[in-house]
Amino acid sequence: MNKICPACNQGKIIRKKVIIPVGRKSFTTEADVCDACGAYRHTPSLQLEIDRWGEAFNKSFIEIQPNLSDVVHEFIDSESKKYSINRTELIRLFTVFYLNVARNYSGFKDIDQIVKNCEATTLLINREKKTISVPIRYRTFKLINRASKVLERNAAQVMEEAVNFCVTLKHTHDATELKQIIAKLDQFIENHALAS
Numbered sequence: 001m002n003k004i005c006p007a008c009n010q011g012k013i014i015r016k017k018v019i020i021p022v023g024r025k026s027f028t029t030e031a032d033v034c035d036a037c038g039a040y041r042h043t044p045s046l047q048l049e050i051d052r053w054g055e056a057f058n059k060s061f062i063e064i065q066p067n068l069s070d071v072v073h074e075f076i077d078s079e080s081k082k083y084s085i086n087r088t089e090l091i092r093l094f095t096v097f098y099l100n101v102a103r104n105y106s107g108f109k110d111i112d113q114i115v116k117n118c119e120a121t122t123l124l125i126n127r128e129k130k131t132i133s134v135p136i137r138y139r140t141f142k143l144i145n146r147a148s149k150v151l152e153r154n155a156a157q158v159m160e161e162a163v164n165f166c167v168t169l170k171h172t173h174d175a176t177e178l179k180q181i182i183a184k185l186d187q188f189i190e191n192h193a194l195a196s
């Protein structure tokens with residue numbers, strides 16, 4: 001006895017192969033799919049299957065290409081040497097810090113406003129830009145993908161925003177309101193640089 005599809009109220013639910021886009025990759029599996037409209041339920045167990053598959057790409061799941069100004073590139077060069085990590089590692093740390101720490105910070109809105117209004121922002125952003133390819137792991141992809149939906153920006157834009165935010169922070173030592181979050185950023189990079 002076949003169930004009727006709740007999405008179209010016509011098709012029958014059958015077990016069949018589905019191809020699910022995940023970033024620029026596709027995950028293929030078998031699921032209960034409507035034979036008329038193709039709808040299937042994105043169940044927790046399906047998500048678990050996708051996560052296991054994504055986690056298995058141990059080094060890089062996808063590459064993201066943020067477009068960054070020449071000043072930002074120079075800053076990343078010198079800063080990554082200081083911590084003895086490579087440039088893409090620093091960009092990943094900036095991204096994770098911005099999404100996991102900064103945006104959850106109490107008073108983030110005010111901080112963001114200061115950063116956006118500060119001179120360094122103009123200095124850093126309105127300049128000649130070039131892209132850099134940043135390989136990311138699946139779990140960072142998931143983090144960026146979530147932010148992408150909330151912020152209504154694509155993955156590269158989310159990364160650009162994160163990097164420009166962190167670089168501007170590091171350029172703005174004089175604003176007292178930012179001292180705490182700058183210290184947090186420094187600590188965050190140091191901890192991860194030691195671990196890598």
Ligand SMILES: [Zn+2]
Nearest residue numbers: 005008034037
């Ligand atoms: Zn259907």
